[in-house]
Amino acid sequence: MLKENTEKDFETKIRENELIIYKICRLYAHTAADRDDLYQEIVYQLWRSYQRFRGESLFSTWLYRVAFNTAIASLRKQSQVVANIDEQPVSSIPDTTGSEEEQLKELYKAISRLNEIERAIVMLYLDDRSYEEMEAIMGISSGTLRVRMSRIKDKLRELTKTKA
Amino acid sequence: MELDDLKKNWEAANKDIEIPQRNIQEIIRASSGPLNQLRRRFRKGMILMPFIAFVSIVELSSRHSFMMEVIRWYIVGFCFLMMIYFGVNYIMINKLERMEGDVKGNLEKQVRLLSKSYSLRLIITRAMPLVLFILLEILMIVHPQGGFTKWAGQPLMIRVTGYAAIIFVLYFFTRWATYHRYKKHIDHLQTLVKELS
Numbered sequence A: 001m002l003k004e005n006t007e008k009d010f011e012t013k014i015r016e017n018e019l020i021i022y023k024i025c026r027l028y029a030h031t032a033a034d035r036d037d038l039y040q041e042i043v044y045q046l047w048r049s050y051q052r053f054r055g056e057s058l059f060s061t062w063l064y065r066v067a068f069n070t071a072i073a074s075l076r077k078q079s080q081v082v083a084n085i086d087e088q089p090v091s092s093i094p095d096t097t098g099s100e101e102e103q104l105k106e107l108y109k110a111i112s113r114l115n116e117i118e119r120a121i122v123m124l125y126l127d128d129r130s131y132e133e134m135e136a137i138m139g140i141s142s143g144t145l146r147v148r149m150s151r152i153k154d155k156l157r158e159l160t161k162t163k164a
Numbered sequence B: 001m002e003l004d005d006l007k008k009n010w011e012a013a014n015k016d017i018e019i020p021q022r023n024i025q026e027i028i029r030a031s032s033g034p035l036n037q038l039r040r041r042f043r044k045g046m047i048l049m050p051f052i053a054f055v056s057i058v059e060l061s062s063r064h065s066f067m068m069e070v071i072r073w074y075i076v077g078f079c080f081l082m083m084i085y086f087g088v089n090y091i092m093i094n095k096l097e098r099m100e101g102d103v104k105g106n107l108e109k110q111v112r113l114l115s116k117s118y119s120l121r122l123i124i125t126r127a128m129p130l131v132l133f134i135l136l137e138i139l140m141i142v143h144p145q146g147g148f149t150k151w152a153g154q155p156l157m158i159r160v161t162g163y164a165a166i167i168f169v170l171y172f173f174t175r176w177a178t179y180h181r182y183k184k185h186i187d188h189l190q191t192l193v194k195e196l197s
Helices: A001-016 A018-028 A030-049 A059-077 A098-112 A115-124 A131-138 A143-164 B001-016 B024-030 B034-060 B066-096 B103-142 B154-197
Strands: none
Touching: A001 A018, A001 A030, A001 B024, A018 A030, A018 A059, A018 A115, A018 B024, A030 A059, A030 B024, A059 A115, A059 A131, A098 A115, A098 A143, A098 B066, A115 A131, A115 A143, A115 B154, A131 A143, A131 B001, A131 B103, A143 B001, B034 B066, B066 B103, B103 B154
């Protein structure tokens, strides 16, 4: 009975935060099959860790940690596939002109060229997480994160400029 | 377009995403994740190795040829080493599965544990032929007429040189083979750890 309740509680929380998991899968896995595998792996790892979760951090902080750790650990098993830009959520951006869409595609392409750590930082930044929460997730000081963020922006600028 | 422009639209961009519906209960009960599969494989290995060693001792003890003696003791040595390997990896998998730490700490842990497993694998792979050669030499002394008489008739210096040549080739081969399979990945993780420092 207790286990059933825990499972239901876990499922509810996962449903509430499903978008975070899905975005991480899209960021680290390039094919639909890899994304599906990664999703299952993240949910399974979350379940294993959930039994030890004591609420010492925000649920979202804990979820990001487990999900990023699982995604980075699972990269070895994935085939090295070049990111399929058409599968990125470009079409869901409202009010974009054709040229903006192209620029957006280039930006997604540039993000997919970043390494695993940089991609994680970018996602946390886009998700509007505070630097304090990012520090708790990544394990590096907020000062270092600000510096890294600035470097990543420069790198993305450079990558999109090169392509243009 | 820059990252800050994307950030402004990020929430709107993700609002309409259709997330494929998956059965969460099924996923958590399936327990077929790769780490779990590995754990099962290592557990099976730990149980199977002593069993194989026992069966080979019983099965081959009735055949008193020199070759059977060599094979028998080699299998016992091999099973013993593999049992250690599976045992260490089983413990490692349990530690690796704790994913709730921060990304930096988790990466450092992964590098430490995988490096340990990699070193152990190298040691065992390289120890195998060494064990075989030592065993062969001992058995050639114990059973001088048992077999390998031509090889046993060679001066010790020639035999040692022969063994050393094989070990030398295997040293580089194992280094090359394990680099592509394991070390490359560990090096990559190490690079990521450095990035976080």
